[in-house]
Amino acid sequence: MTGFDIDGYLARRRTEIDELLAARLPARETGDDPGRLVEAVRYSLLAPGKRLRPVLALAAAEAVGARLTVPIRIAASATELVHGYSLVHDDLPCMDDDDFRRGQPTSHKVFGEAVAVLAGDAMLTLAFEWLAEATHLANSEKEAGTRGNYVRAISALAKGAGMWGMVRGQARDIAESAPNTLAGLEILHREKTAALFRAAVEVGAAVAGGSDQQIEALGRFGDQYGVAFQYADDLQDEEHSAFGTSARARMTSLLANAQTALATFDERAEPLRALAQKLGTLA
Numbered sequence: 001m002t003g004f005d006i007d008g009y010l011a012r013r014r015t016e017i018d019e020l021l022a023a024r025l026p027a028r029e030t031g032d033d034p035g036r037l038v039e040a041v042r043y044s045l046l047a048p049g050k051r052l053r054p055v056l057a058l059a060a061a062e063a064v065g066a067r068l069t070v071p072i073r074i075a076a077s078a079t080e081l082v083h084g085y086s087l088v089h090d091d092l093p094c095m096d097d098d099d100f101r102r103g104q105p106t107s108h109k110v111f112g113e114a115v116a117v118l119a120g121d122a123m124l125t126l127a128f129e130w131l132a133e134a135t136h137l138a139n140s141e142k143e144a145g146t147r148g149n150y151v152r153a154i155s156a157l158a159k160g161a162g163m164w165g166m167v168r169g170q171a172r173d174i175a176e177s178a179p180n181t182l183a184g185l186e187i188l189h190r191e192k193t194a195a196l197f198r199a200a201v202e203v204g205a206a207v208a209g210g211s212d213q214q215i216e217a218l219g220r221f222g223d224q225y226g227v228a229f230q231y232a233d234d235l236q237d238e239e240h241s242a243f244g245t246s247a248r249a250r251m252t253s254l255l256a257n258a259q260t261a262l263a264t265f266d267e268r269a270e271p272l273r274a275l276a277q278k279l280g281t282l283a
């Protein structure tokens, strides 16, 4: 591997995304935040997170050779809104019932269950509001072929986040007993976690004007990276530890597949290559 400074890249992108999120979602004037809804959204969204999904979206846009324009950055950040919603809802008493997230009490602990549900709803819908706004902005700036590219991104995010992706995984997790094979566990990882990673990469590739083949290859990267990410997360948290050795081996092979998916890309895919390489060193 090359000497690409992935930690510097991650830190830089993370700061840019944090700034964009905070600027686009300012606090309301006193008396203009019924139910403390905006406060609750800001509380969860602006809490320290790695911003991996928008980073992946931007890295995919770079891989297809795009300049990172404002509409591309807004579209990438929409993936963090969907991620933020999923965390707030995942923590609810009717789901995982967690008390802490990102180093602070969970949304429902601070704002109550009803407002936490609404904050998640608001983040999910705001993601698509931002994508629509990015579409108009890109179109008014006359970037080549933009409307179709953005519609494609909207479709990828809806599919990955919703009934055929992340929400389906959550429903499976609730309805079924814990998987007793690695293949069963991987179905869960693919839906609950990788579907949103895949969608994030597809969003970036689509708004950057990638070809069908490029979007498909980068989507494959997102899927393999996303499943590997969940295996790494499990290994770190000692979850599903019955699969320890085979999970580690599978993670290595997924990350090799992720690199293969990038075979036709030039040096502009280096951030994606370095991200996959870094994940392999974490678990």
Ligand code: GRG
Pocket: 048, 049, 050, 051, 052, 083, 086, 087, 089, 090, 095, 102, 166, 167, 170, 192, 193, 230, 233
């Ligand atoms: C619709 C009520 C309702 C709930 C949906 C879809 C859903 C709840 C939950 C999604 C499942 C989920 C939270 C999967 C876990 C994915 C995961 C590893 C999250 C942690 O991601 P990181 O490490 O976190 O990127 P940071 O905080 O760095 O962003």
